[in-house]
Amino acid sequence: MDQARAIETLTYSGAISQALAREHQTITNAIELISEAVLSGAPPTTVECLLDMLVTFCEGHFTSEERYLNDRGYRESRSHATAHEDLLRLCRAAQSLGREGLLGYTGEISFLLRSLRSHIDNFDKPAHASIDLASSATA
């Protein structure tokens, strides 16, 4: 089963945490793909296209994740949403530079990719673990 179908199936069956975890895998895979494209000297239009897909995917993911955290009363959901806004600002800045042909691959892209990876490790994983722990304690 491909990743998009797995995410859709998990979401519609109510396994939101698992769907979001799959989305994190998708984001991580996209980050690796963009990194490889940059390192292999792919044309700027290719990198920009991949970046556009990543940003669109992240917008949807952030919305779903914020709803998930809010619905479960996660105490740090506001600061988590602020971190998402910061990431989207970085994404859009990189997109703007790309459209103007000014994207410095060793600068803006690597910073954006590191920031996304760091967010998953330092914000998402602890948030999801906290919710999983709270729901297993009440089960």
Ligand SMILES: [Fe+2]
């Ligand atoms: Fe997040």
Ligand SMILES: [Fe+2]
């Ligand atoms: Fe996330």
